[in-house]
Amino acid sequence: MPVWLREYSWRQTGSAVYLSLPLRGVRVTPANIFCTEQYLKVSIPPFLFEAVLYAPIDDTNSTAKIGNGIIFFTLHKKEEAMWESLTLANTNREKLQYLRENAVLKAHEKAKEETEARKVTKQEHNKYALEATMKLEEAERKRIEDLKEKERQKVTKELELWTKQHKNAEKQKSIQKEGELRQEVEQLKEKKKEKVNKTGIPNEGTSKTRPKPIKGCHGSCSIFSENLEEEQLPAPRSAATIKISFTPRVFPTALRESRVAEEEEWLRKQAEARRTINADLCELEDLKEEEKNPDWLKEKGNKMFATGNYLGAVNAYNLAVQLNNKLHLLYLNRAACHLKLRNLHKAIEDSSKALELLTPPLPDNENARLKAYVRRGTAFCQLELYTEGLQDYEAALKIDPKNKTIEKDAERIRHLIQGATQGS
């Protein structure tokens, strides 16, 4: 049960009520005081003072002064009137309760309104600040723009001025030069007249060639000095050639650093593709690294063919073919070896294989196809299958009609055929 404080004293004027409430021995803070329009409460446990006021007051403007052991309220009345008493006389319990609750609600609402108002003002403040900074920045930008504009205008003016001056200067110079020239021409004419009078030979031809067209120029423009200048120039250099060599590059395109990695990849893959195609033959395990490369084997074979070691060459080509059976050159060369070894059937087989691989008949593989046909033809003839041989020779001739050896051989075969048919 709270201790009710009933000792208080009050006095009033038309517009305000002054209430003093003694509180001995307790410390009062603003939190203990609760005031709404018609209800005043001071609660300092265990003490309690409440008053339902006679008439509404303006609680926002009213003040409470907390002094030593006493609270002094200054309550501003809403309506100017004299109160009969501080509190309402007939206050029953329920009304009191109702009033209390009302008061609390009102206080809440007020508090809410206050916070909202505060929020709104804060927003406005921020907006204002933002606008202010924007304005400052605008001003700065404008200042820079103006500077640039001024500079631009100044420079255009200068430029115009300069071009005008330049033109004037040129005009003046050309006028000057013409004047000088005319003077010189006249002088010359006079001199010539004198000469004419003396010698009697007219010299008109020269005076016509004198006035050359003069364009505005900066250097010396007199006729005589031009001739002198030409003599001063050194003779043209003696011709020479300097041989150069370039940093090697596989691709025809220009070198770019960003593409170097890609290009290396491509080259590496190409090199690998030319190497072992069926690399899982167990015989290959015995071979050295070099011997697995069909190109290297082909080179070996060629060398052996050149030295006359036809069997060795055939072996080399055999191995190469095992590794990569798509290289027509291997078959072609092996056919040549077989011819030398007189393995004619094998020669025919190999030349045919080579031709198969060369089936798209392009101008690039003309050379190769020519060789293939010639070798096959020779083989056929040596087997005395002259008609087939002739066919091949004719095919070879079609590729290269200007080859005399092929022509001669073809002729010979024709004769042989005719002789054979005649004979039998």
Next chain:
Amino acid sequence: KIEKAKAIKCGTFGATSLQQRYLATGDFGGSLNVWNLEAPEIPVYSVKGHKEIINSIDGVGGLGIGEGAPEIVTGSRDGTVKVWDPRQKDAPVANMEPVQGESKRDCWTVAFGNAYNQEERVVCAGYDNGDIKLFDLKTMSLRWETNIKNGVCSVEFDRKDVNMNKLVATSLEGKFHVFDMRTQHPTKGFASVSEKAQKSTIWQVRHLPQNRDIFMTSGGAGSLHLWKYEYPAQRSKKDSEGAEMGVAGSVSLLQNVTLSTQPISSLDWSPDKKGLCVCGAFDQTVRVLIVTKLNKV
């Protein structure tokens, strides 16, 4: 407006005197022609010097700059670089060609330099495989070569008519190299500093005629960059064996501007007004620009 049979790739006024003002052009068919623009029907000098398009041309000895005979150098897709004297018909004065049987690379750019007296001349050529070769015309030999790992689009000496001082070479991939040409080391060649300005090709470099340490590069993204070269404290130093070695300085970007979406393929400065320059781009426009405050650089 004058039209000729073959499209023209490049031209220069470099080899004519200021009175004559003949334009030397290289065309797509490999012919070098020198035209008198007042009478353009027939060229003053003409020679079918190359088998393929002439990519680049330069002239020296004219315009009141330098001494010595006027000469024109052309670089072509057929891999050869030829030097012509307009007084000598049909045969080049110097011919730099690949050894017989070797594959050829496109020569993309040529430049004259070191023409400080009547005999000395040097030609620098850049190729599409990244080679830069320096030929000495007095001794008719290859003086230096290097490879900058990207196709070389443009080379220029900072001045044609002085003892060779600096050479700028620009390339694909947005890089350019500045070589200090005063000191040649027997094995390492010339010292250089390189910069990567942008991702696109740098098509052309031109030095400001009034200040040889400022140059402008034009790029494949339609931009122009203005650079300044600063010399190092000591331009040469001795290496471990006592041979002189050049020291490269540093390059700083002064300004850049993007004018177009297409590459700016060619640019030149005016010799009379400092800062006035003209550039041509692939969007079929020719732009005249002025660069200010070059005095304060």
